[in-house]
Amino acid sequence: MRTEQIRAVNRRQRILAAALDVFSRRGYSDAAVDEIALESTTSKGGVYFHFPNKHAIFLALLDQTADLLYSRAEQATLAESEPVAQLDAALWTITRTFENHRSLTRLFLVEARGAGRDINAHMQEIHNRFAELIAQRLDAAVELNVIPPLDTRVAGQAWFGAINEVVVSWVLSDGDEGLAEAYPALRALLLRSVGVPPSEGEV
Amino acid sequence: MRTEQIRAVNRRQRILAAALDVFSRRGYSDAAVDEIALESTTSKGGVYFHFPNKHAIFLALLDQTADLLYSRAEQATLAESEPVAQLDAALWTITRTFENHRSLTRLFLVEARGAGRDINAHMQEIHNRFAELIAQRLDAAVELNVIPPLDTRVAGQAWFGAINEVVVSWVLSDGDEGLAEAYPALRALLLRSVGVPPSEGEV
Amino acid sequence: MRTEQIRAVNRRQRILAAALDVFSRRGYSDAAVDEIALESTTSKGGVYFHFPNKHAIFLALLDQTADLLYSRAEQATLAESEPVAQLDAALWTITRTFENHRSLTRLFLVEARGAGRDINAHMQEIHNRFAELIAQRLDAAVELNVIPPLDTRVAGQAWFGAINEVVVSWVLSDGDEGLAEAYPALRALLLRSVGVPPSEGEV
Amino acid sequence: MRTEQIRAVNRRQRILAAALDVFSRRGYSDAAVDEIALESTTSKGGVYFHFPNKHAIFLALLDQTADLLYSRAEQATLAESEPVAQLDAALWTITRTFENHRSLTRLFLVEARGAGRDINAHMQEIHNRFAELIAQRLDAAVELNVIPPLDTRVAGQAWFGAINEVVVSWVLSDGDEGLAEAYPALRALLLRSVGVPPSEGEV
DNA sequence: GATGAATGAGCTTTCATTCAT
DNA sequence: TATGAATGAAAGCTCATTCAT
Numbered sequence A, B, C, D: 001m002r003t004e005q006i007r008a009v010n011r012r013q014r015i016l017a018a019a020l021d022v023f024s025r026r027g028y029s030d031a032a033v034d035e036i037a038l039e040s041t042t043s044k045g046g047v048y049f050h051f052p053n054k055h056a057i058f059l060a061l062l063d064q065t066a067d068l069l070y071s072r073a074e075q076a077t078l079a080e081s082e083p084v085a086q087l088d089a090a091l092w093t094i095t096r097t098f099e100n101h102r103s104l105t106r107l108f109l110v111e112a113r114g115a116g117r118d119i120n121a122h123m124q125e126i127h128n129r130f131a132e133l134i135a136q137r138l139d140a141a142v143e144l145n146v147i148p149p150l151d152t153r154v155a156g157q158a159w160f161g162a163i164n165e166v167v168v169s170w171v172l173s174d175g176d177e178g179l180a181e182a183y184p185a186l187r188a189l190l191l192r193s194v195g196v197p198p199s200e201g202e203v
Numbered sequence E: 001g002a003t004g005a006a007t008g009a010g011c012t013t014t015c016a017t018t019c020a021t
Numbered sequence F: 001t002a003t004g005a006a007t008g009a010a011a012g013c014t015c016a017t018t019c020a021t
Helices: A002-026 A033-039 A044-050 A054-078 A083-100 A102-111 A117-143 A152-172 A183-193 B002-026 B033-039 B044-050 B054-078 B083-100 B102-111 B117-143 B152-172 B183-193 C002-026 C033-039 C044-050 C054-078 C083-100 C102-111 C117-143 C152-172 C183-193 D002-026 D033-039 D044-050 D054-078 D083-100 D102-111 D117-143 D152-172 D183-193
Strands: none
Touching: A002 A033, A002 A044, A002 A054, A002 A102, A033 A044, A054 A083, A054 A102, A054 A117, A083 A102, A083 A117, A083 A152, A083 A183, A102 A152, A117 A152, A117 B152, A152 A183, A152 B117, A152 B152, A152 B183, A183 B152, A183 B183, B002 B033, B002 B044, B002 B054, B002 B102, B033 B044, B054 B083, B054 B102, B054 B117, B083 B102, B083 B117, B083 B152, B083 B183, B102 B152, B117 B152, B152 B183, C002 C033, C002 C044, C002 C054, C002 C102, C033 C044, C054 C083, C054 C102, C054 C117, C083 C102, C083 C117, C083 C152, C083 C183, C102 C152, C117 C152, C117 D152, C152 C183, C152 D117, C152 D152, C152 D183, C183 D152, C183 D183, D002 D033, D002 D044, D002 D054, D002 D102, D033 D044, D054 D083, D054 D102, D054 D117, D083 D102, D083 D117, D083 D152, D083 D183, D102 D152, D117 D152, D152 D183
């Protein structure tokens, strides 16, 4: 029993890993369940035993990615006490995590958009969660008079969008220019955008 | 001859209009050429007379949208002489144009992402053009010492990404909250991000 | 235009003919649309151009068979003036038609049963139409005092059921014993069942 | 050992009961072994331990139903001494049994038809057995000069077919009109069909 | 004996694209 | 030029059956 369960969990992981690869290479609708099955050394039936449909595989992957990214950002945040330092840490962590998981990044920022109404709606919620994470630290900073008052909801979205655009540009380019190069400029820009003088936020 | 050409152009326009509707409702891969033909009161053969394939229709639409948006932004820019005022005008125009063309916006910012390798690459170039438009004004502003030196390439991407995220959030929400509400906050944030004090950039 | 339409109608007929063969050999759910396409020298897509789905092909065939059978029975009826003679003629015609169209018969009486809720309901209506046809002549005969009063609705069903059972027994047997052999006995039985003395109804 | 056997028999019964439910709701080919397993609180493997395949479950159910129906009809017969009274009793019993076992009836008269070659052949034998049961009593009645000579084989089929049609019409209708309403008319019709005057056969 | 994960053949259906008319 | 019938490659999904545990 236990061994069977372990095997089942393993297989589920293998399927997700294969799906990540296939989806990020082909995009959602050009990905074939056949290929996912092949790449996870399973049968098509095996895939459908673990997931009700293709949609669900994609969503599972998206949620897994979102959770990974979110929990890392949150933890980075918890390690700091000042709101601006928290934002700084979150920004750094998010950027690093994207850079270290190119396939997940491509899936999350590129392939998930335009993959159908359901997925769009789902992604929108995820985006909101991240925007909210940022907005909350900004609220705290405003509260402490560290930064001037501002519409933190819009700012959260703008920050997340700015990060994403830079990251997408990197993930879609074949060049080997890393994300790290763009990071300092992005950081300075974002901090300044909420009224943090460049010098103050330096690591 | 002349009338035939006019008719041909009209038909092409009708096809594009129908395609815009279908693509923005269904997304790229769920859109059927059949439906586009139906909605443009043509036959499927008619569609294939004007466009080599589905791909090309989508690209044409994307380019048309990009051109519309770009030329408006550029014109808005030309009406101003100061770089910061130009940026301000471009930002305002882009936001307004998105708001007034919901289907085009959805197509351009949502459905175009994840619609396959070719289209991704194409869109990346388009995004670059917009980022470049912004970067050039920023360069000018730096040159004139209106704003401090900064990595204008990254800033251009960040601005465009920030705008897009706010716009996407609006276009995907069913709510009737307009884009106009978010505009002032976004504007202040972006200007401040490049070192323009809030007061100075006010209209 | 005209020639295209003719060809389309021909193809539709070919598909129906092939479907009749396949359905009556394999039964509804074991019949593959692939085989129907193959046998009608079309492509699978061709089949789906002419019919929305497998279900519809089956129903078209069933309705076609029912119409054939019903119109023949009705015409046979119209050639006679006395209700009992009409019943006699209808019975003879129905039996002959079944005998001359073995595949249609098999489809209609065997494969159509148990082919799913929709088809069951549809067939029930068709059965009712036949039972009604019989019931009406019986009503007329009762009216004329040719036969004693009876529940003609039940009688119509019973007659149709009796005929069908004998026909099914024939169509499912490999033996070459014709339906004609059983006809006289069936006829006598049915006529007597409504009170027509054997002698009177003789041809 | 004994208890294990009992448990095995119980499980077999549970599977058959579940199968009856599933088959009569979904029809043979739309019924999933999974659902049968679920409904009999067993596993799929459990089902396959007791039956070699889906086919066999269906046949077992059919045979069980046929045996139930046949033995009741036969017993009803044995309680009477006169052939006509025997037929009368059999007819009554068959009708009542159908009425009291709606699912079995649906399975036996609707879903069993068109469920594939094997099952068709099997059902044909079962139908023959019933037709034969009737034919034998009719033979006896002819022998005793109670009814005129007739083709009892055809008559047996016709009777069984007539009954079945009326029953199917009832079982497929959602209405709550019972089978009992149609019974007297059917009885009178069938008896008269073999030459029994209506009055004589009355209960 | 029982379980349920795994298999894989097979199914219906869709749809971009072609081309005779 | 325009039409729409025809093609055929794929795709997602189902499910009877097997078998290691």
